[in-house]
Structures are given as C-alpha cells and as structure tokens.
Amino acid sequence: MFKLAHISDVHLGPLPRLSIRELASKRITGFVNWHRNRRKHLFSNTLDMLLEDIRGKQADHLAVTGDLVNLASSIEIRTAAEWLESLGDPSSTSVVPGNHDAYVPGAYEKSTRAWYPYMRGDLGPEEWHEDQDVFPYLRVRGRVALIGCSSAVATPPFAASGYYGPRQARDTVNMLRAAGEAGLFRVVMVHHPPIRGATAFYKRMIGIRRFGAVVSTGGAELVLHGHTHLNTLNWLRGQTGPVPVLGIASGSQGPGSIKPRAAYNLITVDGAPGAWELKAERYSLDEHGEGVSQQGVDIFARPPMRR
Numbered sequence: 001m002f003k004l005a006h007i008s009d010v011h012l013g014p015l016p017r018l019s020i021r022e023l024a025s026k027r028i029t030g031f032v033n034w035h036r037n038r039r040k041h042l043f044s045n046t047l048d049m050l051l052e053d054i055r056g057k058q059a060d061h062l063a064v065t066g067d068l069v070n071l072a073s074s075i076e077i078r079t080a081a082e083w084l085e086s087l088g089d090p091s092s093t094s095v096v097p098g099n100h101d102a103y104v105p106g107a108y109e110k111s112t113r114a115w116y117p118y119m120r121g122d123l124g125p126e127e128w129h130e131d132q133d134v135f136p137y138l139r140v141r142g143r144v145a146l147i148g149c150s151s152a153v154a155t156p157p158f159a160a161s162g163y164y165g166p167r168q169a170r171d172t173v174n175m176l177r178a179a180g181e182a183g184l185f186r187v188v189m190v191h192h193p194p195i196r197g198a199t200a201f202y203k204r205m206i207g208i209r210r211f212g213a214v215v216s217t218g219g220a221e222l223v224l225h226g227h228t229h230l231n232t233l234n235w236l237r238g239q240t241g242p243v244p245v246l247g248i249a250s251g252s253q254g255p256g257s258i259k260p261r262a263a264y265n266l267i268t269v270d271g272a273p274g275a276w277e278l279k280a281e282r283y284s285l286d287e288h289g290e291g292v293s294q295q296g297v298d299i300f301a302r303p304p305m306r307r
Helices: 027-036 044-056 074-087 107-118 166-181 208-218
Strands: 002-007 061-065 093-096 137-141 144-148 185-189 222-224 233-237 242-246 263-272 275-285 292-296
Touching: 002 044, 044 263, 044 275, 044 292, 061 144, 061 185, 074 093, 074 107, 093 107, 093 144, 137 166, 144 166, 166 185, 166 208, 208 233, 242 275
Parallel strands: 002 061, 061 093, 144 185, 185 222, 222 242
Antiparallel strands: 002 263, 137 144, 233 242, 263 275, 275 292
C-alpha cells in the first residue's frame, strides 16, 4: 500500500519588502492584490497544521502542485527552497511549478534552479542546467510512477493562464507508456486544471485538448492539480475507463473566505495492474481554524461523470 499526500497553492507568506525595480512589472498588480485580499485569508500556520496532520497519517510521499510563492521575487524563491528543505529529503517530495512561480519573465528559471532537487527525475542530472528540459520528469516510488508536468509560464498583467506544449506532450506520452509497461500506477501532476470550464478564461490552461490526448494515448490512473483553490473531482477519458482528475484547496487558506479552507488529499494506492485499488480522503482545516479534520471520505466512490 502506498500513501500519497497532495497539497497545492501554498503561497508562502508574508510578502517580503520589494524594491521599486521589482515592482516595476506585473508584480505591482499582485502586490496590490495581496494587500487587498490574499493577506487577509492566507496564513502560514494553516499550512503547518496540514503538514503536521500529513506526518501523523504517515504518508509515503508528498505531491505539491504549484504556486509555492506569490510574486516570484528572489527572496520568496529562496524562502520556498528553505521551506522545501524543512519537509525532509527531496526524494520524498515532488513539486511542479505554478503560474505564480513563473510570475514574470525569468522567474520560472530561477524557481526551477532553486527547487530542482524536488523536480529532478530519477534519471535526471545531479545539477540543474539552463539548457535542459526538466519537465516532464519521472519518479518511481514503490509501485507508483509520479510524472511531473509544467504548465507554468510568465503572463501579462491580469492573466494567469498556463501552457502545455507539444514537446512536453510527446515526452509525457513516452513516460506514461514506459511506466504502464513496467506495471506501475501512474500519477500525473500539473498546476492548471486540464478540464474545460474548470476556471475562468484568463486562468485556463492552453493545451487542454493536448493534455487530454496524452492521458488517453499514454495511459494514466490519476491526475493531480491545483490553481483553482477548490476541492474538485473531474474525469478525463483514459485507455481503460475514466481517469480521475483531483484538485485541492489552497494549503494556506484560512477560515472566513469564499474559498474552501486549507485542505489536502490523502490518496491510497494498492492492488496490481488491471486491478488497482484507489481511494482518496480529504482532510481540511476546521471552521474555527484550530485543527484539521476529515471532510471527504472515499472521494472516488462517486460515479464518473460522462464527458
């Protein structure tokens, strides 16, 4: 049995002091949004409570599906690297970047370099190189294959879209096929939801159809994402039936917002190829923000939606 915990959109705070030069970009809109909205509802102690609960559940691995930072300033990226180090060995935590981690041109490369140990595939080079394609990456843990994809790109002000391109799609298909032939349970991680209508147009993933073709062609058993700050379950067409696509609330969301309180998914994988046993439970911050309790039991027991 393999236990996989899933968190996303931790948006580590508080926001550091930024220089005028750093704010002379798209960051100014995010800076204003943070002080008007996010800082009122995003709290680091909620994330600490989730992580403590995850440790208590003895999860084998942690998947973080993006948006570790807010404006992708250099100090935020370094702070996120230190936070990742506090979680333990990089082999036990897998990360994919979100749009906030690539907030402005150049930020994506800085984030990838700083967090590379948590994005490094099993066969990847020891050190990050500027000319290498980090994504997709493949990690095998027990009978589970974790395939990390990136939809993170820098966008103009008032946009938060993602992009999933042809080169990454081809490589993902090859990884999925190889993992399937090896008899592994395949989990694909990406930040933006690969589902039409799952978010507003300006926040969508460009390449949704391409991603869906990858899952149906290469084969997968589960897709994890973030971005929406919502607890969601959708489905994509797979080779042998519907593939669950699971989203999760922001890992730092406190009570009192229109968005769901901070939560994580705990996914249990057992069985064998052709007869996998999959279960997901959701644990969420309580209404008073004082602890974590189970909110969703056997999430996948719901019948698949027709798509």
